[in-house]
Amino acid sequence: MTPPLLEIDNLHTFFYTDNGVARSVDGVSLHVDAGETVGVVGESGCGKSVTALSILRLIRPPGRIEAGSAIRFEGKDLLTLDDKAIRQVRGNRIAMVFQEPMTALNPVFTVGDQIAEVARIHAGMSKRDAMAKAIEMLRLVGIPAPEQRAYEYPHQLSGGMRQRVVIAMALVMNPALVIADEPTTALDVTIQAQILELLADLTRRLGTSILLITHDLGVVAENCSRVVVMYAGEVVEEATTPDLFAHPHHPYTEGLLGAMPKVGGTAERLATIPGTVPPPTVWPAGCRFRERCAYAWDRCATEHPPLYQIAEGHVSRCHLAAEPERRAHPHQPIAAQPGVTAA
Amino acid sequence: MRRYLAARLLQALGVVIFVTTFAFVMIHLAPGDPIAAALARPNITDAMRQEWRTAYGLDRPVGEQYVRWVANTARGNLGFSFSHRRPVRDVFADALPNTLLLSGLGLVLSFAIGIVVGVVQAERPGSGRDRWLGRVLLVLYSVPDFWLALVILMVFAYRLPLFPPGGMTDAVMYEYLSPGGKLLDRARHLVLPVMTLAILTAAGVARFQRGALLAVLPSDWMRTALAKGLSWRAAVARHAFRNALLPVITLFGLAVPAFATGAIFVEKVFSWPGMGLVVVNAIAARDYPLVTAGVMLLSVLVAACALLADLAVAAADPRIRLG
Numbered sequence: 001m002t003p004p005l006l007e008i009d010n011l012h013t014f015f016y017t018d019n020g021v022a023r024s025v026d027g028v029s030l031h032v033d034a035g036e037t038v039g040v041v042g043e044s045g046c047g048k049s050v051t052a053l054s055i056l057r058l059i060r061p062p063g064r065i066e067a068g069s070a071i072r073f074e075g076k077d078l079l080t081l082d083d084k085a086i087r088q089v090r091g092n093r094i095a096m097v098f099q100e101p102m103t104a105l106n107p108v109f110t111v112g113d114q115i116a117e118v119a120r121i122h123a124g125m126s127k128r129d130a131m132a133k134a135i136e137m138l139r140l141v142g143i144p145a146p147e148q149r150a151y152e153y154p155h156q157l158s159g160g161m162r163q164r165v166v167i168a169m170a171l172v173m174n175p176a177l178v179i180a181d182e183p184t185t186a187l188d189v190t191i192q193a194q195i196l197e198l199l200a201d202l203t204r205r206l207g208t209s210i211l212l213i214t215h216d217l218g219v220v221a222e223n224c225s226r227v228v229v230m231y232a233g234e235v236v237e238e239a240t241t242p243d244l245f246a247h248p249h250h251p252y253t254e255g256l257l258g259a260m261p262k263v264g265g266t267a268e269r270l271a272t273i274p275g276t277v278p279p280p281t282v283w284p285a286g287c288r289f290r291e292r293c294a295y296a297w298d299r300c301a302t303e304h305p306p307l308y309q310i311a312e313g314h315v316s317r318c319h320l321a322a323e324p325e326r327r328a329h330p331h332q333p334i335a336a337q338p339g340v341t342a343a
Numbered sequence: 344m345r346r347y348l349a350a351r352l353l354q355a356l357g358v359v360i361f362v363t364t365f366a367f368v369m370i371h372l373a374p375g376d377p378i379a380a381a382l383a384r385p386n387i388t389d390a391m392r393q394e395w396r397t398a399y400g401l402d403r404p405v406g407e408q409y410v411r412w413v414a415n416t417a418r419g420n421l422g423f424s425f426s427h428r429r430p431v432r433d434v435f436a437d438a439l440p441n442t443l444l445l446s447g448l449g450l451v452l453s454f455a456i457g458i459v460v461g462v463v464q465a466e467r468p469g470s471g472r473d474r475w476l477g478r479v480l481l482v483l484y485s486v487p488d489f490w491l492a493l494v495i496l497m498v499f500a501y502r503l504p505l506f507p508p509g510g511m512t513d514a515v516m517y518e519y520l521s522p523g524g525k526l527l528d529r530a531r532h533l534v535l536p537v538m539t540l541a542i543l544t545a546a547g548v549a550r551f552q553r554g555a556l557l558a559v560l561p562s563d564w565m566r567t568a569l570a571k572g573l574s575w576r577a578a579v580a581r582h583a584f585r586n587a588l589l590p591v592i593t594l595f596g597l598a599v600p601a602f603a604t605g606a607i608f609v610e611k612v613f614s615w616p617g618m619g620l621v622v623v624n625a626i627a628a629r630d631y632p633l634v635t636a637g638v639m640l641l642s643v644l645v646a647a648c649a650l651l652a653d654l655a656v657a658a659a660d661p662r663i664r665l666g
Binding site: 053056058083087088089090091092095096098100103104105106107108109110117118121122153155166169 | 570574
C-alpha cells in the first residue's frame with residue numbers, strides 16, 4: 001500500500017494569547033491520497049483554517065505548531081524542513097486558494113504579475129516567459145481576453161474573476177495538492193458553483209489532490225470523496241461522503257446535516273444546534289460537544305471520547321459508539337435549557 | 344483624471360490666495376512699519392518719516408494697499424525690499440537656490456535613511472534591533488532642531504574641527520581655490536547643516552515608515568505571497584513595501600514645505616543665507632513686500648507639493664489611478 005500524499009499526524013497548533021493558550025488545533029490527524037478530494041467541515045473557530053495554514057507552516061506568532069506534530073508529504077516531514085526547503089514546497093508542490101479573493105491579491109500589482117511571480121520563483125523563468133505563462137494560466141481558468149486581463153489590477157476584476165486568478169496562481173506549477181480554504185464563501189451563489197466546477201475540472205485533468213476547507217456541507221456533497229468533520233480543534237468524525245450523509249454517527253454531524261435545507265423539505269424552520277463553540281482557551285474536559293448534545297450523559301463530562309471505529313473507513317469521537325442504546329433517549333441539551341445562556 | 348486635476352489646481356489656487364491675503368493683513372496690522380523699523384536713527388525726524396510713508400503709499404488704507412499689491416504681483420512685480428534696499432525678486436534669487444540646495448539634500452537624505460531604518464525595524468517587529476532603533480529614534484524625534492544643530496556644531500566644528508562651523512563657502516580662501524577645490528569647499532560647508540536636517544526628519548520618517556509597514560504586514564495578500572514560496576524578506580521588500588510606500592509619499596509631499604520653513608533654525612545656527620533666514624529677518628524689519636512675497640512663495644510651494652504628492656500617490660496606486 002502506497003503512503004498517502006499528505007498525512008497530518010497528531011497536529012497541535014496553539015496560540016499564546018494574553019487570554020491564555022488557545023489550543024486551536026488539538027491533536028488533528030487526517031490524510032489525503034493522490035488524486036483525492038477531501039473535505040474538512042466545521043463551524044467558525046473549529047480549527048479547520050488553522051489546520052490548513054499549519055500544513056505550509058504559515059502560522060504566525062503568537063501561533064506555534066507544537067512538538068510531537070508531524071505533517072508528512074511526499075516522503076518528507078514538512079515541520080522539520082528548513083526555511084529554504086519549505087519555500088520550495090509552498091506554491092510549487094502544495095498551493096493554496098484563499099477565501100477572500102479581493103484581499104488575497106495584492107492591490108498594487110497586476111494579476112498577471114502576481115501569477116507570473118510563482119513561475120519566476122519556482123521555475124526560474126524570465127519576466128517575459130513568466131508573463132506568457134500567466135496569460136496561459138488565465139486562459140486555462142476561463143478568463144476572456146487574458147492577454148489584456150493580465151495587465152489589469154485586482155480591483156478591476158469581479159469577485160468571481162479574482163477567484164479564477166487565485167486558482168490560476170495556485171495551479172501554475174501543477175502542484176500535487178491544492179489546499180482550498182473556503183474558496184467560495186465570499187462569492188455570489190451562482191458564481192460559487194462555477195468556481196467549484198472549475199477547480200474540480202482542472203484538478204481532475206491535472207491529477208491534483210484537493211483539501212477543501214468549508215463550512216458548507218452542500219459543497220462537500222458535490223465535490224468530496226471523503227469528509228473530515230472538525231469540532232473544537234479536533235476531528236470528531238470521518239467517513240466517505242455517501243457514508244457520512246447516509247449514516248452520520250456523531251451528534252454534531254447529525255446537527256450539521258439537520259441544519260441543511262433539503263429540496264422538497266417540509267420543515268418550516270431549519271434545525272439549529274443550540275449554544276456556541278466554547279472558546280479555544282478553555283476547552284471543557286470530557287466531550288467538548290457535551291453541552292450542546294441531545295444525548296450527553298455523565299460519562300461525557302468526565303471521559304474524553306477517543307475516535308471509535310464505526311465501520312470500514314468511518315470513525316467518530318462519541319461515546320454513543322460504546323453505548324448505542326442511549327441514542328433512543330434524546331433530551332434537551334444543557335445549552336438549550338432555560339437559564340443557560342450561550343457562552 | 345483631468346477633472347480631478349482641474350479641481351485640485353483650483354483648490355491650490357484658493358489656498359494660495361487665502362494664505363497670502365491673510366499674511367498681508369496680519370503684517371500690516373502688526374505694530375510698527377518698515378519706515379519706523381529701518382530708519383530708527385536719531386537724526387531722522389517724524390516729519391521725514393511721514394513723508395516717506397506718503398511716498399511709498401503706506402499711509403493709505405490697508406484695502407487699497409492690498410489691491411495695489413495684487414495688481415503689481417499679477418504683473419510679476421514683487422516690490423522693493425525696504426530692509427535689503429533691492430528688489431524682492433533679487434533677494435529671493437540669491438536666497439532660494441541656497442535653501443533648495445540645503446533642503447533638497449536634507450529631504451532626500453532623510454527619506455532615504457528614514458525609509459531604510461523603518462523597513463529594517465518593521466521586518467522583525469519587537470526584535471532587539473527594532474526596540475533599540477525605536478529608542479534612538481524617539482530621542483532624535485523629540486530633540487529640538489536648534490539644540491541638535493548646536494550640539495553638532497560644537498562636536499564636529501569645535502571639539503573635533505572636521506567641518507567649517509557656518510556659511511556656504513570659506514570667507515577668505517574661496518576665491519583663490521581651483522574649480523574642484525571650490526566644489527569641495529561648498530560640499531564641506533554643506534555637511535553639518537544637511538546632517539542636522541537629515542537626522543531630525545529621518546527619525547520621523549522612520550517611525551512613520553515602520554508604522555505603515557506594520558499596518559500592511561497582517562494583510563491577506565502577504566499570506567498569499569508567503570504561500571507562493573517567497574521568503575519573508577522578499578515578501579516584505581516586494582509586496583508590503585510597495586503598499587506601505589503610499590502614505591510615505593504623502594508625507595514626503597507635506598515635508599517639502601516644512602523643510603522650506605523648518606530649515607530656519609538650521610540656517611540661523613549655520614549662518615546659511617537661505618529663505619528661512621531672509622523671511623525671519625524681514626518679519627522683524629516689518630519689510631512688508633518681502634514678508635508677503637515670502638509667504639506667497641512658501642504657500643505656492645506647499646500647495647504645489649501637496650498636489651504633486653497626491654499625483655504621485657495616484658501614480659503608485661492603481662486603485663486611484665484607474666478608479
